[in-house]
């Protein structure tokens with residue numbers, strides 16, 4: 001049996017939660033989808049929820065830095081996301097915003113909206129309810145291992161060198177102009193700094209997270225590594 005077949009086989013009955021946190025462009029979304037597909041697990045993109053909240057704020061013409069107004073606007077919005085690995089369902093008040101949440105305006109403003117404690121409380125509650133409805137799930141974000149699911153079966157913190165992350169994001173967006181790639185790298189750096197230094201639930205690895213550096217691994221290599229870690233985590237759980 002090949003290594004991949006054996007690792008898939010040993011985790012076919014995976015039950016539990018895998019958290020995947022880390023900065024932008026490390027491969028969280030693509031790797032989380034890959035792991036969920038391999039394990040037959042659900043998938044929750046919590047960044048999509050903060051991006052959807054940002055759409056609600058922008059549509060209400062509220063200043064993203066005005067925390068009280070942001071909190072009121074998001075509390076009044078109905079944010080819905082799907083947990084099926086193969087689809088991307090993101091709705092704000094019943095309107096499909098799956099494409100819009102990836103746009104530059106949302107990306108520029110999402111860190112400010114996601115730093116508002118009331119917004120985090122609201123979305124974390126929703127995330128826990130979505131997870132509670134699953135038997136097996138891969139959840140990606142910034143505070144999943146530290147705050148949302150402190151008792152997860154496996155916690156992974158994904159990193160990669162900043163220049164590699166910027167190149168990956170540029171490739172994803174089809175950007176080739178060196179000046180635009182440099183601007184993108186600066187945007188990533190600014191957002192990571194904002195996300196890591198906020199008072200409420202800053203981006204950082206959980207103490208019990210396994211750090212996986214994807215700088216020199218391709219996407220499949222990262223998926224394989226996490227599937228292996230999941231198999232070990234389930235085995236360790238069986239023995240305890």
Ligand SMILES: Nc1ncnc2c1ncn2[C@@H]1O[C@H](COP(=O)(O)OP(=O)(O)O)[C@@H](O)[C@H]1O
Pocket residue numbers: 023024025026027028029030031168169171172214217218219220222
């Ligand atoms: N290990 C990897 N090696 C090369 N490219 C990768 C790797 N992981 C992800 N990618 C690519 O990098 C881009 C950003 O990945 P994404 O999953 O959106 O990152 P994140 O969710 O952390 O921001 C995507 O185009 C993805 O296909």
Ligand SMILES: Nc1ccn([C@H]2C[C@H](O)[C@@H](COP(=O)(O)OP(=O)(O)O)O2)c(=O)n1
Pocket residue numbers: 023024025028029046047048050051110111114115140141142143144191195
């Ligand atoms: N659990 C989470 C997930 C995302 N966020 C915030 C911080 C991020 O800059 C934005 C967008 O997250 P997203 O995962 O979509 O970002 P990238 O695709 O990695 O660029 O949301 C958060 O504060 N907590």
